[in-house]
Structures are given as C-alpha cells and as structure tokens.
Amino acid sequence: MLQIEKLTLSLNGAVMIRLTATIAPGEVLSVMGPSGSGKSSLLLALIGALPAAFAQSGRTLLNGADLTPLPTAQRQIGILFQDDVLFPHLSVAGNLSFALPRGMDRAARMAEIENGLSAIGLAGFALRDPATLSGGQRARVALLRALLARPKALLLDEAFSRLDAALRAQIRQLVFDQARARGLPLIMVTHDADDALAAGGRILGPMGDIITL
Amino acid sequence: MRLGLPASARIGPNATALPSDRPAGRRVTLSRRALPHLLVCLMALPIAAGLWGTISLALSHPSGRTAAFADLMAWRGLPRSIALSVIPGFVATAASVWLTLALLALYSGSPAFALMRRMLSPLLAVPHAAAALGLAFMIAPSGWIARALSPWATGWTAPPDVMTLNDPWGIALILGLIAKELPFLLLMSLAFWPQLDAPRRLTLMASLGHGRAMAFVAAILPPLYARLRLPVFAVLAYAMTSVEMGRILGPSLPPTLSVQITIWLMDPSLTARPIGAAGALLHLALVLGALGIWLGLERLGGQFLRGVAATGRRGTALDAPLGALCLGLTGLILGLTFAGLASLLLWSVAGLWPFTAALPETYSVAVWSQAGRDLVQSTGVTAALGLIVALAATALALVLIQSPHTLALIYVPLILPQLAFLPGLSAGFLAIGLSDTLAAVALMQLIFVLPYAVLSLAPPYRALDPRFAQTAAALGASPARIFWTLRLPLLTAPLLTTLAVSFAVSIAQYLPTLLAGGGRIETLTTEAVALASGGNRRLVGAYGFLQLLLPALAFAAAIALPRLMFRHRAAMKGL
Numbered sequence: 018m019l020q021i022e023k024l025t026l027s028l029n030g031a032v033m034i035r036l037t038a039t040i041a042p043g044e045v046l047s048v049m050g051p052s053g054s055g056k057s058s059l060l061l062a063l064i065g066a067l068p069a070a071f072a073q074s075g076r077t078l079l080n081g082a083d084l085t086p087l088p089t090a091q092r093q094i095g096i097l098f099q100d101d102v103l104f105p106h107l108s109v110a111g112n113l114s115f116a117l118p119r120g121m122d123r124a125a126r127m128a129e130i131e132n133g134l135s136a137i138g139l140a141g142f143a144l145r146d147p148a149t150l151s152g153g154q155r156a157r158v159a160l161l162r163a164l165l166a167r168p169k170a171l172l173l174d175e176a177f178s179r180l181d182a183a184l185r186a187q188i189r190q191l192v193f194d195q196a197r198a199r200g201l202p203l204i205m206v207t208h209d210a211d212d213a214l215a216a217g218g219r220i221l222g223p224m225g226d227i228i229t230l
Numbered sequence: 231m232r233l234g235l236p237a238s239a240r241i242g243p244n245a246t247a248l249p250s251d252r253p254a255g256r257r258v259t260l261s262r263r264a265l266p267h268l269l270v271c272l273m274a275l276p277i278a279a280g281l282w283g284t285i286s287l288a289l290s291h292p293s294g295r296t297a298a299f300a301d302l303m304a305w306r307g308l309p310r311s312i313a314l315s316v317i318p319g320f321v322a323t324a325a326s327v328w329l330t331l332a333l334l335a336l337y338s339g340s341p342a343f344a345l346m347r348r349m350l351s352p353l354l355a356v357p358h359a360a361a362a363l364g365l366a367f368m369i370a371p372s373g374w375i376a377r378a379l380s381p382w383a384t385g386w387t388a389p390p391d392v393m394t395l396n397d398p399w400g401i402a403l404i405l406g407l408i409a410k411e412l413p414f415l416l417l418m419s420l421a422f423w424p425q426l427d428a429p430r431r432l433t434l435m436a437s438l439g440h441g442r443a444m445a446f447v448a449a450i451l452p453p454l455y456a457r458l459r460l461p462v463f464a465v466l467a468y469a470m471t472s473v474e475m476g477r478i479l480g481p482s483l484p485p486t487l488s489v490q491i492t493i494w495l496m497d498p499s500l501t502a503r504p505i506g507a508a509g510a511l512l513h514l515a516l517v518l519g520a521l522g523i524w525l526g527l528e529r530l531g532g533q534f535l536r537g538v539a540a541t542g543r544r545g546t547a548l549d550a551p552l553g554a555l556c557l558g559l560t561g562l563i564l565g566l567t568f569a570g571l572a573s574l575l576l577w578s579v580a581g582l583w584p585f586t587a588a589l590p591e592t593y594s595v596a597v598w599s600q601a602g603r604d605l606v607q608s609t610g611v612t613a614a615l616g617l618i619v620a621l622a623a624t625a626l627a628l629v630l631i632q633s634p635h636t637l638a639l640i641y642v643p644l645i646l647p648q649l650a651f652l653p654g655l656s657a658g659f660l661a662i663g664l665s666d667t668l669a670a671v672a673l674m675q676l677i678f679v680l681p682y683a684v685l686s687l688a689p690p691y692r693a694l695d696p697r698f699a700q701t702a703a704a705l706g707a708s709p710a711r712i713f714w715t716l717r718l719p720l721l722t723a724p725l726l727t728t729l730a731v732s733f734a735v736s737i738a739q740y741l742p743t744l745l746a747g748g749g750r751i752e753t754l755t756t757e758a759v760a761l762a763s764g765g766n767r768r769l770v771g772a773y774g775f776l777q778l779l780l781p782a783l784a785f786a787a788a789i790a791l792p793r794l795m796f797r798h799r800a801a802m803k804g805l
Contacts, residue, residue: 061700064700064703064704065703066700066703066704088703089700089703089704090703090704090706090707090708090709091706092704093706094704095704095705096700096701096704098697098701100697102695102697102698102701104698104702104716104720105720105799105801105802106719106720106722106796106799106802108798115702115705115707115715116705116706118706146798146799146800146801147801148799148800148801149800162705163704163705166704166705166706168704
C-alpha cells in the first residue's frame with residue numbers, strides 16, 4: 018500500500034502539488050492536469066529524485082515504511098517515463114539484467130530474462146539491440162525491466178503518450194494487468210482522459226481535487 | 231594551443247540536465263560536494279605560487295631589488311617589442327572574431343559552411359608550432375609560393391631579398407595566429423549554437439526582410455557573444471603571449487616581448503633571469519590592460535550594433551560583399567595552412583629541391599634515417615607525456631564537472647598569460663629538486679591541459695538525459711554503479727574525444743615544457759621550434775610532420791574506437 022500524506026511541492030514559492038491519497042495494492046490512481054502543472058515532479062518526489070529547486074513537505078509511506086529519508090535506489094518504486102529510456106549501450110538482455118537483484122547466478126538471470134520475454138511476447142529477443150525494436154516492443158521491454166527489479170509500487174509518467182492509438186490501448190492494458198497481478202499500487206500521471214478512464218480508478222488533480230470525466 | 235568543444239552529445243530526446251538538477255531528497259556527502267572545489271584550489275595553488283615566484287625572481291637581481299625593472303626599462307628594444315606583442319595580438323584576435331561571426335552569420339546552414347567546418351575542425355588538433363612552421367615554409371622568400379610563381383611570374387631565379395617571413399610588422403605572425411584561433415572560436419561558437427535557436431531566429435528575421443548579416447546582429451550576436459566572451463579573452467591573451475609562433479613567424483630584431491622574455495629566462499647568467507621575470511610582470515600588466523581595452527571596445531561595438539539594429543535597417547545589400555570578403559580570407563588562410571602542413575611532409579622526404587622547382591627533383595629518406603634515433607626518442611617522450619597528462623586531465627575533469635561553479639574558474643590558466651607564473655613555478659620546481667624531470671613537465675602541462683579537458687567533457691556530460699540515472703536508481707542501482715556502468719559507457723565517445731583533445735594540447739605545449747624541463751626534456755615541439763631558426767628544412771619538416779601525426783592518430787582512435795565498440799548498438803552511433 019502506498020500512502021501519500023500531505024505531500025506539498027512548491028517552486029519559487031508557488032505551490033504546484035498538494036496531495037493526500039492512499040493507493041491499495043493493484044489499485045490505479047490517476048493524476049490529471051495540464052502540461053507544466055507539476056505532475057511529473059510529483060513522481061520524481063516519490064522516487065526521491067526531485068530537483069533541488071523545488072521545496073517539498075509531507076511524507077510518503079510504502080507498506081508502512083517512511084520513504085522520505087531513503088535514496089531512490091532503496092525505495093523499491095519502479096517508474097516508466099514517456100520514453101522507454103532503455104540504455105542504448107546494452108542489449109535487451111543487458112537492460113533486463115541491470116534490473117535483476119544482485120546475487121543471482123548467470124543461469125538464473127538468463128532463465129528469468131527468457132521467461133519474462135516470453136511472457137510479453139518477445140521470446141528470442143534477448144540479444145537484440147534496443148534501437149532495432151519497434152515502439153511497442155521497446156515499451157514492453159521497459160515494463161519488463163521495471164518489473165524485474167521487484168518493485169513494491171509502480172509510477173507511470175505519461176507512459177503511453179508516444180504510442181499510437183491501437184498500440185496504446187494494448188500496452189496500457191498489459192501494464193495495468195501486470196501491476197494488478199503483482200498487487201502493485203500504481204500512480205499514473207497523464208493529461209489524456211482516455212488513459213485515466215481506462216485505468217478505472219480514482220482521478221485526482223494536482224491539488225488533490227477529485228476529477229470526474 | 232586552443233582546442234574547441236565537440237558539439238554537445240545529446241543523448242535522449244529530453245536531455246536537459248541542469249546544474250540544479252541535484253535531487254532535493256538525496257543526501258550529498260561532504261566529500262562529493264567539496265572535492266571539485268578542493269581540486270580547483272589545487273589547480274589555483276600552482277598559479278598563485280608561480281605568480282609569487284615570478285615576483286620574487288624579478289626582485290632577486292644581484293644589483294638591487296628594482297635593478298631588474300631598471301634594466302628592463304633601459305632596454306632599447308622595449309617599446310617596439312611591446313608594440314609587436316600588443317598590435318598583432320589585437321589584430322589577430324579581432325580578425326579571428328570577425329571571421330568567426332561573419333562565417334556564422336552569412337553561411338551557417340549552407341553546404342559551403344559544412345565544408346569549411348569539416349576543414350577547420352582538424353586544424354584544432356594541429357600544434358601551433360606545426361601550423362607556424364608550415365606557414366613559414368609557404369611564405370618564406372624561398373618558400374613554396376615563391377617557388378610556384380618563379381621564374382615565370384616573378385622573374386626570380388634566386389630567393390628574393392624581401393622579408394615575407396619574420397617581417398618587422400608581424401603580418402606573418404598575425405596570419406599564423408588567425409589560422410589557429412579561427413577554428414577554435416568557430417567550434418566554440420558551434421558548441422553554443424544549439425542553445426541559441428539560431429536557424430529559427432534567422433528564418434524569422436529573413437521573413438521580416440532582413441539580410442543575413444543584419445539578422446545575425448539583431449537576433450543571434452548578443453546571446454552568442456555573451457557565451458563567447460571567455461574564449462575570446464583566452465584567444466587575446468594567447469595571441470599576445472605565444473612564444474613558439476613569435477619565434478617562428480614573428481620579427482627578430484627586436485622579437486615580440488614574450489619571445490625576448492623567454493630568451494632572458496633561458497639565459498644561464500644570474501642577471502638575465504630577473505629581467506625576464508620583470509618582463510613577465512610587465513607582460514601580465516599589458517595583457518590585463520589589453521583585456522580592459524577589449525572590454526571597452528566590446529561595449530562601444532555593442533552600443534553601435536544595437537543602434538544599427540534599432541534603426542530597422544534590413545541591410546540586404548551588405549551580405550554579398552561581406553560574404554565574398556570573409557569567404558576569400560578564410561579560403562586563403564585555410565589554403566595556406568593546409569598547403570603548409572603538406573609541405574612539412576614533402577620537405578622531410580625531399581632530396582634535391584633547388585629554388586624555382588615547384589616540387590623536389592629527387593626524394594630521399596636520409597633525414598629520417600640520420601636523425602632516426604633523435605626522432606624516435608622525442609616522439610617517445612612526447613607520446614608518454616601526452617598519455618600521462620591526458621589520462622590525468624580526463625580523470626580530474628570528470629571530478630571537476632560535478633560542480634557547476636568550476637567552469638568559469640577553469641578559464642583562469644587560459645586567460646592569465648603563461649609567462650606570468652611559469653617562471654616562478656619553474657623556480658619552485660628547481661627549489662624542490664623536481665626541475666628538469668618528466669614529472670615537472672607533466673605537472674606543468676596539466677595546468678594548461680585540464681581546462682581543455684573540462685571544456686571538452688562538460689557539455690556532453692551535462693547533456694546526458696537525467697532520466698537514465700533516475701531510471702537506473704529506481705531499478706535499485708547505487709550511485710557508483712550508475713557512474714561506472716551507465717554514465718561512463720554512455721559517454722565513451724566524449725571521453726575518448728577528451729583524451730584526444732588533452733593529448734593534442736599536451737603535445738602542443740611549448741613554454742611549459744621548455745621552462746619546467748629546463749631545455750633537457752626534449753619533445754617534438756621544443757625540438758621543432760629550436761630547429762626552426764636553423765636552415766635544415768628537411769629535419770624541421772620531419773619534426774613538424776611527427777607533431778601532426780601523433781594528435782591525428784589520437785583523434786582517429788577517438789573516432790574509430792566507439793564505432794568498433796558499439797558496432798551493434800545503433801543508438802550509440804554519432805554520440
């Protein structure tokens with residue numbers, strides 16, 4: 018369970034985000050707002066990577082533990098951006114292996130990577146250069162990479178906005194299904210009403226106001 | 231030597247890493263924050279100590295504390311020597327700045343500009359001494375130009391008695407300086423170009439009816455020049471200080487002030503070195519004065535151009551004559567420089583080459599075999615120093631660029647004339663028994679190489695998409711793992727370019743090598759400059775050619791290695 022308690026973000030004295038919310042395992046919370054409203058900054062604050070120019074107050078709890086003092090690497094929150102942000106110098110397997118917990122032997126790593134790729138319909142793609150994949154394939158690899166790190170929550174930063182309409186619905190469903198199957202609380206920021214409706218959960222504005230579509 | 235920045239390697243579509251992007255929630259350890267500042271202090275320390283040492287040396291004349299200054303003032307060649315430092319320095323800087331801005335204004339985006347950019351970029355890696363030697367081989371009375379035109383056009387059957395080289399007005403020196411400073415300023419401008427939104431601004435101004443030159447003055451020049459100011463200062467300081475160019479191309483009776491100061495400093499007598507140090511302090515005052523005058527002229531020029539832009543004049547008639555002038559001058563300088571560099575190789579393998587023959591009548595590798603041992607030794611010393619200094623500079627640059635405040639400070643060794651603090655520093659090395667050693671030369675070179683390493687690495691480092699590191703951290707990667715397995719591999723190409731830039735700058739160092747090495751550490755550059763005044767063109771050609779070859783190999787490796795390493799990674803190409 019992800020709990021956001023009176024989280025306030027401000028830039029140059031202007032409050033951009035004021036939010037209190039609890040997201041249950043498998044639930045999707047959509048945060049909708051126009052460009053520049055601070056939605057992406059909310060996600061950066063949740064992973065502990067907010068630029069120093071912002072002022073921040075309030076706290077975030079994940080499964081009861083306060084995340085505030087933890088660096089990004091220890092928060093166990095996965096994030097997917099608008100772009101897939103696959104590491105261009107690594108193969109598909111290299112990208113996925115980067116996310117796997119340390120201490121696994123090579124055979125176990127490769128087995129998990131192959132199983133994961135099969136599950137998302139990309140069996141045999143392990144040695145491929147990410148630059149040679151289609152947009153949909155890259156999006157699926159990015160999702161798998163985030164999931165292989167065993168996150169306890171998942172954040173989506175306009176994650177579907179670069180995909181065309183048909184692909185978008187397909188990838189969106191895959192992400193929601195995977196998050197629900199693993200019981201991950203999910204926060205999605207978007208300016209797209211279709212994404213928010215497809216999520217089927219609550220929709221809030223940046224200041225915590227309830228939005229009805 | 232001046233080298234420019236590679237165009238900023240933008241990785242990822244939203245690459246906007248800003249210095250303030252340090253996460254608010256993350257604890258930044260004291261050491262990580264303090265280390266870049268500590269390093270800057272460490273770099274500033276030798277400069278301050280060197281300056282103090284130069285002052286001390288100037289006051290150490292056996293005849294009294296002010297005797298060195300009195301002897302300096304009594305030297306009859308002083309006024310002319312000062313003029314020969316200040317005037318060519320100013321003219322070469324002004325011409326380089328004007329040509330850079332005119333090329334950008336009138337030709338940016340055109341095929342001619344792309345061609346010139348491709349031709350100018352390799353010139354950055356050419357040591358000043360090699361460029362000067364090549365130019366000297368072209369314009370000397372017995373040079374390639376006179377040979378090509380004689381006797382059919384000139385009637386000369388023997389080299390004419392005209393001072394085309396080492397001319398008393400410093401024209402050859404000015405030409406040589408422009409040949410090296412134009413590529414530096416142009417590539418520095420191109421590194422800033424993406425921040426200026428220039429193509430759209432120029433198109434907008436054109437749609438309002440403005441000519442290219444006027445559109446550039448109104449819409450691009452103010453933000454561009456603000457960024458270019460420090461590089462221009464570095465060019466002015468260098469143009470007034472360059473010893474190797476002054477020795478090869480400048481007048482000799484009297485020489486430029488910086489050359490005369492070096493002669494005094496290298497003199498074994500006890501009285502000459504304090505005069506040299508006093509001269510170095512005078513030279514520092516001259517450079518600071520020149521920078522002040524330049525700032526004043528900048529302000530006046532800015533007011534004038536703002537006034538012109540405010541009249542709403544479209545200036546469409548200016549473009550054609552200005553374009554022809556700047557293209558002609560750039561073509562002339564490029565042609566002379568490239569032909570000069572080719573003549574270095576040609577002379578090194580020339581056998582019999584009598585005057586008026588455009589090409590050697592016979593070819594021979596005699597000079598390569600006779601001087602083979604010396605050439606190999608100098609090449610070995612030069613390459614070893616270059617490698618050590620390049621590796622150290624690149625590693626230090628990686629630390630320094632973590633702090634946004636170091637960039638302005640890093641220009642200090644470039645703007646403060648080398649002559650002001652090198653004498654004191656070499657006296658310091660002597661005092662601690664480090665003088666005349668490879669370590670002393672490497673440390674001295676590092677002071678001048680490090681700024682170029684930082685300038686080369688900072689733009690691509692800061693342009694790296696911050697989401698790579700954010701994503702990796704969200705996947706559980708530690709800062710160390712992100713640095714070693716993500717940042718460094720993603721920056722392979724800029725890192726190798728930085729190593730090549732640092733290697734090339736190290737090879738080009740003349741004065742630091744001469745003073746710290748006490749004349750005993752012989753590199754290709756110190757040997758080439760020492761031989762330049764002698765008559766053995768074949769030997770000078772061989773040293774000059776090797777000076778070109780080493781940086782060329784380094785840059786070739788910097789281009790080829792990332793392509794080889796990432797041949798199966800399409801998105802890594804061109805980074």
